[in-house]
Amino acid sequence: MSSANEYAIVALGLRKRFGELEAVRGVSFKVRYGEVYGFLGPNGAGKSTTVGMLITLIKPTGGEAFVAGYSVVREPVEVRRRIGVVFQDPTVDRDLTAIHNMLLHARIHGVPSRIAEERAWELLEMVGLEEHAYRPLRDYSGGMIRRFEIARSLLTNPRVVFMDEPTIGLDPHARTGVWDVIRELKRRGVTVFLTTHYMDEADKLCDRLAIIDHGRIIAEGTPSQLKSKVAGDTLYVRVEDGGVARLKRLLARYGEVKDAGNGLLVLVANDAPRLLPEIISEAQREGVRILETRYTRPSLDDVFLLLTGRRLRDEGGDWRFWGRRVARRLL
Ligand SMILES: Nc1ncnc2c1ncn2[C@@H]1O[C@H](COP(=O)(O)OP(=O)(O)OP(=O)(O)O)[C@@H](O)[C@H]1O
Numbered sequence: 001m002s003s004a005n006e007y008a009i010v011a012l013g014l015r016k017r018f019g020e021l022e023a024v025r026g027v028s029f030k031v032r033y034g035e036v037y038g039f040l041g042p043n044g045a046g047k048s049t050t051v052g053m054l055i056t057l058i059k060p061t062g063g064e065a066f067v068a069g070y071s072v073v074r075e076p077v078e079v080r081r082r083i084g085v086v087f088q089d090p091t092v093d094r095d096l097t098a099i100h101n102m103l104l105h106a107r108i109h110g111v112p113s114r115i116a117e118e119r120a121w122e123l124l125e126m127v128g129l130e131e132h133a134y135r136p137l138r139d140y141s142g143g144m145i146r147r148f149e150i151a152r153s154l155l156t157n158p159r160v161v162f163m164d165e166p167t168i169g170l171d172p173h174a175r176t177g178v179w180d181v182i183r184e185l186k187r188r189g190v191t192v193f194l195t196t197h198y199m200d201e202a203d204k205l206c207d208r209l210a211i212i213d214h215g216r217i218i219a220e221g222t223p224s225q226l227k228s229k230v231a232g233d234t235l236y237v238r239v240e241d242g243g244v245a246r247l248k249r250l251l252a253r254y255g256e257v258k259d260a261g262n263g264l265l266v267l268v269a270n271d272a273p274r275l276l277p278e279i280i281s282e283a284q285r286e287g288v289r290i291l292e293t294r295y296t297r298p299s300l301d302d303v304f305l306l307l308t309g310r311r312l313r314d315e316g317g318d319w320r321f322w323g324r325r326v327a328r329r330l331l
C-alpha cells in the first residue's frame with residue numbers, strides 16, 4: 001500500500017471494543033514524517049486505547065494501521081523496532097539512576113553497549129539532565145521524570161515517538177520544560193504523536209491535530225484551521241450608561257452584539273485587533289465615552305464547545321491521574 005510508506009502513521013477505521021464499550025469507533029488519519037500530530041480529547045475519549053493499538057500493545061477489533069510503513073496487526077515486531085514510547089503513567093525504575101535506567105533500556109531493546117552509552121549521555125544532555133545522571137530517579141521531580149522518559153524513548157533512534165499525555169499532572173513550569181524537549185525533537189526531524197487534554201498544549205505544539213470525543217474524531221486540522229471554525233473573536237466594550245444605545249448601534253455594523261448589562265457590550269466579529277481602534281475612533285466621533293475594551297481570540301476549547309456543547313477544560317484538575325498515583329502508592 002503506497003500511502004503506508006509515505007506516512008509515518010496511517011490509521012484506517014481503527015476500532016477497539018472492550019466488552020459492551022466501544023472505546024475507539026473507527027478512527028482514520030494520516031501523519032506525515034516530521035510532523036507533531038496531536039490527539040486532543042477529554043478523559044475516556046479513547047486516546048490511550050488508540051495509542052495502545054498504534055504501538056501494538058492493544059489488538060484492534062476492527063480497521064488497520066500502519067506505523068513507519070508496517071502493519072500494526074501483521075508486522076508488530078517491525079513496528080516496535082521503529083518506535084519510541086512515553087506511556088501515560090511513568091514506567092521507570094526509581095531505585096536506579098538515570099544513566100542505569102538508560103543502559104537497562106538499551107539492553108532490553110538490543111542497542112549495542114558501545115553505542116548505547118554515548119547516546120544515553122547525548123540524550124540526557126538534550127533534555128538537560130546530564131548533571132543528574134547519577135541520581136536515582138526517586139529523587140527526580142515529575143517534570144524531570146517526563147524529560148528522562150522522552151530521552152529514553154529516543155535511545156533506539158526511532159522514526160516515530162508516541163507520547164501519551166506527556167505533561168499530565170505537571171506544574172506550568174515543568175510543562176514548559178517538556179514542551180521545549182518536544183520542540184527539539186521536531187527540529188531533529190522526529191515524528192511525534194502525542195495525546196493531551198490540555199488545549200493550550202495542543203495549540204502550541206501540534207502541526208496538526210484531531211479532536212477526539214467518545215471514540216470518534218470530530219474535527220481535524222491545524223490549530224488555526226480548527227479555531228477558524230469558531231465564529232470569530234469576542235470583543236468586550238464598556239461605556240458610560242448614557243452611551244449604551246448609541247454604541248450598540250455602532251457595534252451592530254460589525255457583527256452580533258449582546259448587552260451584558262452595566263454598560264458592557266459583547267461583540268463577536270473577525271479580526272478584533274484591527275477592529276478595536278476603528279470602533280474606538282468611531283465612538284469618539286459620535287461622542288460616546290468608552291471606559292474599557294478587551295478581546296479574546298478563539299481557543300481550541302471554544303472549538304470543542306462548538307462541536308460538542310461541552311467544555312474540554314476539566315475544572316476538577318487531573319483527578320484521574322492523582323487518583324491513580326495515590327492508588328499505586330497505597331497498593
Ligand atoms: N482494558 C480496558 N477494559 C475495559 N475498558 C477500558 C479498558 N481500557 C480503557 N477502557 C475504557 O475505554 C474508554 C477509553 O479509555 P482510554 O484510556 O483510551 O481514554 P483516554 O482518552 O486515554 O482517557 P484519559 O484522559 O483518562 O487517559 C474509557 O471509557 C475506559 O474506561
Ligand SMILES: [Mg+2]
Nearest residue numbers: 047048049088
Ligand atoms: Mg489516556
